[in-house]
Amino acid sequence: MDALSSAQNKLLPEMSELLKKRYQILQAINQEQPVGRRTLSEHSGMTERDIRKETDLLRKQQLIEMKTAGMVITKQGEEVLNSLKSFMHKLTGIADLADCLKQQLGILDVVLVPLDSDKAISVKNQIGKEAARLLEQHFAAQPNVAVTGGSTMAAIAKELKGEKTYPALRFIAARGGLGEDVLHQANTIASAFAGKTGGSFKTLYLPDHLSEEAYTMMMKEPLIREMMDLYEQTDLVVHGIGNAQEMAVRRQSTAEEVEKITEGGAVSEAFGYYFDAEGNVVYRIRSAGIQLEQVQKAPAIIAVAGGRSKAMAILSYFKNAPKHTVLVTDEGAAREILELTENLGGN
Numbered sequence: 001m002d003a004l005s006s007a008q009n010k011l012l013p014e015m016s017e018l019l020k021k022r023y024q025i026l027q028a029i030n031q032e033q034p035v036g037r038r039t040l041s042e043h044s045g046m047t048e049r050d051i052r053k054e055t056d057l058l059r060k061q062q063l064i065e066m067k068t069a070g071m072v073i074t075k076q077g078e079e080v081l082n083s084l085k086s087f088m089h090k091l092t093g094i095a096d097l098a099d100c101l102k103q104q105l106g107i108l109d110v111v112l113v114p115l116d117s118d119k120a121i122s123v124k125n126q127i128g129k130e131a132a133r134l135l136e137q138h139f140a141a142q143p144n145v146a147v148t149g150g151s152t153m154a155a156i157a158k159e160l161k162g163e164k165t166y167p168a169l170r171f172i173a174a175r176g177g178l179g180e181d182v183l184h185q186a187n188t189i190a191s192a193f194a195g196k197t198g199g200s201f202k203t204l205y206l207p208d209h210l211s212e213e214a215y216t217m218m219m220k221e222p223l224i225r226e227m228m229d230l231y232e233q234t235d236l237v238v239h240g241i242g243n244a245q246e247m248a249v250r251r252q253s254t255a256e257e258v259e260k261i262t263e264g265g266a267v268s269e270a271f272g273y274y275f276d277a278e279g280n281v282v283y284r285i286r287s288a289g290i291q292l293e294q295v296q297k298a299p300a301i302i303a304v305a306g307g308r309s310k311a312m313a314i315l316s317y318f319k320n321a322p323k324h325t326v327l328v329t330d331e332g333a334a335r336e337i338l339e340l341t342e343n344l345g346g347n
Contacts, residue, residue, distance in 0.1 A: 016091060021046070023088055024115065025054050026063060026073065026081055028122035031129070034070030045120040088114070094331060101327075101334045104341055105318040109326045116332025118307035123330050127306045128155025131328040134302060135238060139166045139197065142235030142300055146174040146290050147193060148271070149186040150240040152304050157192035169199025172230050174239065174271070174290040176206040186289075202230060206288050209251050215286040224288050231290045237298045241305040242269040243313045251285065268313035270303075271295060277312070279319025301325040311336035 028044045029035060037055065041048045055071060058064045063077035073081075089095045089112075098112040111130050117123035135156065138145075143166070147153060171193040173186040182188055187203040194201035204227055206218060218224050242250075244266035248258050264282025266274035273292055274283040281292075295301065301322055305314055306329045314329065315337050 020088070020092060020114075021050075022054055022058065023081075023084060024120075024122075025051065026058060026077055027126065028120070029055075029058075029064055029071050030073045030078065030081060031122050031125040033072040034067055036070045040071070043120060043122040043125075045115075092331075097331065097334050097338075100338060101329075104338060105315075105327065107318060107321070107323055107325045107327060110334075111326065111328045112334055113306075113328075113330050115330060116306075116308050117330050118309050118332055123332075124152060124306060125155050125159070127152060127304060127328055127330055128157075129159040131156045131238070131302060131304045132159035132161070134326065134328065135236075136161065138236050138300055139169055143168045143199075144170050144172065144230070144233050144235045145193070146172045146231060146234045146237045146239075146295075146298070147186060147189050148174045148239040149184050149189055150242070151184055152240050152306065153186075153189045153238070154184050154192070156238070156304065157189055157196065160193065160196040162196040165198030167198055167200075169194070169197050170230075171199060171201040172227070172234065173202065173204045174231070174237065176204050176209075176287065176289055202227065204289060209253070210286045210288065212286060215288070218288055227288065231294045232297075234290070234294065234298045236300040236302070237290070237295050238302045238304065239270060239295075241303055241310065241313050241317050243267070243310065244269050244274050247274075257283070257285075268316035270317055275316050275319070277316050277319075279316055279321070296322045298322075299324075302328065304328045306330035306333050308332040308336045311340060315340055 024044060028040055032039065032043055037048055037051045041051045044051070055064060059066060062074060063080055064071050064073055092114055094112050094114055098110045101112070102110040111134060113123060113126045113130055115123045117127060171190040173190040175186040187205065190201040190203060210218060244261055247269040248261050253261070260283050261274050264274065265276040266282050267277050268275045271290055271292055272285040272287040273281050276282050301324060303325050311333045314333055
C-alpha cells in the first residue's frame with residue numbers, strides 16, 4: 001500500500017471499508033448483469049438488506065440502472081470501475097500481496113483479484129475475466145492453445161470478448177472427459193473458446209481415465225497420435241489446479257487408486273498427475289491427454305485457480321511447476337498460501 005492510501009486508511013478506516021463494499025457490489029453487477037438483489041446477495045456474500053441500501057445509492061449516483069430483468073451497470077459505472085481498479089489494489093494491499101506471492105512461488109507473474117471465490121461466486125467470475133484479458137494478449141503470437149476443463153475455465157470462456165476474430169487460433173482439448181458436467185469438460189471449453197474468437201478447435205473424445213490395455217491400444221490410433229503431435233506444438237497452455245481428493249472423486253477412481261493417492265499424501269492434481277505437499281508426483285493416471293513434459297515445453301503457461309480451499313493445492317503444484325507460468329488467483333488463496341508458507345518456515 002502506498003503512503004497516501006496508508007494514511008487515508010489510518011485516518012478514515014470506515015471510509016476504506018465502505019469504498020471496498022461499494023466497489024465489490026458494482027463489480028458484481030458488472031459481472032452478473034442483469035441481476036436481481038437476491039442473486040447479487042448470493043454472489044457477493046452480503047445480506048439482501050446491505051445490497052438494497054447500497055444499490056439504491058449506486059442508482060442515485062447513476063452508476064447502475066434498475067431494469068425489469070434486473071440491475072445493470074451504466075457507462076459511467078464502468079468508467080468508475082476502471083478508474084478505481086489500480087487504486088483499489090493499492091488500498092486493499094492486493095498489489096503488494098501479488099508481488100509477495102510471485103516471489104514465494106518463484107514464477108513469472110501473479111494476477112490477483114480481491115476477496116475469496118469460496119465466499120462469493122462473483123470473485124470466480126472476476127478471475128475468469130482477468131484470465132481472459134491475459135489470454136487475449138497471447139492470441140496474435142501464440143495461436144496453438146491447449147485448454148483443460150473445470151468451472152474456472154468455463155468462466156474464462158464466458159469472459160472472452162469475441163470482438164475480434166483470430167482464424168489462426170487453434171484450441172486443443174488437453175484432457176478427455178471426466179464424466180462430469182459436459183459444460184465443464186475440456187472439449188466443451190475448447191469449443192467455447194473457438195466460438196468466441198473465430199478460431200478452430202480439436203477435441204479428444206476419450207475417457208480421461210483408461211486401463212493399461214485400452215491406453216496401449218488407443219495410443220496407436222491415428223487420431224490420438226495426431227492429438228499428441230498437436231500437444232508437442234502447443235504455444236500456450238491454460239489450465240486449472242485441482243484438490244487431489246476432489247479430482248479422484250470426479251474421475252470415479254477405484255478404491256485402489258484412491259488408496260495410492262491418499263497414502264502418497266497427494267494434495268493437488270493437474271493434467272492427470274497427483275502431487276504431494278512437496279510437489280512430487282505420487283500418482284498419475286493413464287491418459288491420452290497432454291503430458292507434463294509437453295506442458296513444461298510450452299512457451300507460455302497460464303494457471304487459473306482461486307479460493308482459500310485451493311491454497312494447499314496451488315502451493316503443492318508450484319513447488320516444481322514451470323517457472324514461466326503466470327498464476328491468476330484471488331486474495332483468499334494468496335493470503336492462505338502465505339500463511340501456510342510462514343507456518344512451514346517459508347519452505
